[in-house]
Amino acid sequence: MSARDHNSISALVEQLLQQLGEDPTRSGLQKTPDRVARSLLFLTRGYQQNVEELIHGATFEQEYDEMIVLRDIDLYSLCEHHLLPFYGKCHIAYIPRRHVIGLSKLPRIVDVFSRRLQLQERLTREIANCLDEHLHPWGVAVVIEALHLCMAMRGVEKQNAYVVTSEMLGAFRTKASTRAEFLHFIRGSK
Ligand code: ZN
Numbered sequence: 001m002s003a004r005d006h007n008s009i010s011a012l013v014e015q016l017l018q019q020l021g022e023d024p025t026r027s028g029l030q031k032t033p034d035r036v037a038r039s040l041l042f043l044t045r046g047y048q049q050n051v052e053e054l055i056h057g058a059t060f061e062q063e064y065d066e067m068i069v070l071r072d073i074d075l076y077s078l079c080e081h082h083l084l085p086f087y088g089k090c091h092i093a094y095i096p097r098r099h100v101i102g103l104s105k106l107p108r109i110v111d112v113f114s115r116r117l118q119l120q121e122r123l124t125r126e127i128a129n130c131l132d133e134h135l136h137p138w139g140v141a142v143v144i145e146a147l148h149l150c151m152a153m154r155g156v157e158k159q160n161a162y163v164v165t166s167e168m169l170g171a172f173r174t175k176a177s178t179r180a181e182f183l184h185f186i187r188g189s190k
Helices: 006-019 032-043 051-055 105-114 120-135 176-186
Strands: 059-061 068-079 085-095 099-101 139-148 162-170
Touching: 006 032, 051 105, 051 120, 068 105, 068 120, 068 139, 068 176, 085 105, 085 120, 085 162, 085 176, 099 120, 105 120, 120 139, 120 162, 139 176
Parallel strands: none
Antiparallel strands: 059 099, 068 085, 085 139, 139 162
């Protein structure tokens, strides 16, 4: 990710406005290229964030081996096919083997992976794998429920269809009762 130059992006947005038949010099649009460039850089800042750095020093040993669930984490991302937002909730659970992570880090991990161009399926997997690799827990579960504006706005007629994806690792994959307990915890959310 070398090129993330505000001025280059801004110039491209100005061209885009022209190509769309707009007049970038009219008063309402004069600052738009600059704003869009700033906004895009913000919405894709996950490329410049390092999840190792984020997690480093935030895990600690604790004798706790029950399920830890954090549900309803706000999630905003951009679909890589249309560059339109998809947004919703992320639910995370894990069963620590030895290491736990500060709870406030979970939404930040979600943020690092969602502030990029994404596919919901991949985003779900990346969050689960990240926790699996860094905590080596008995199991990790991630569920994302999201509304895709590329579906809602482009007349696919699934205006309020939530896309639900899940990734279950370890005990959540092998034990039906563990998975059921997690799904019970997150039911009624949204
Ligand atoms: Zn899309």
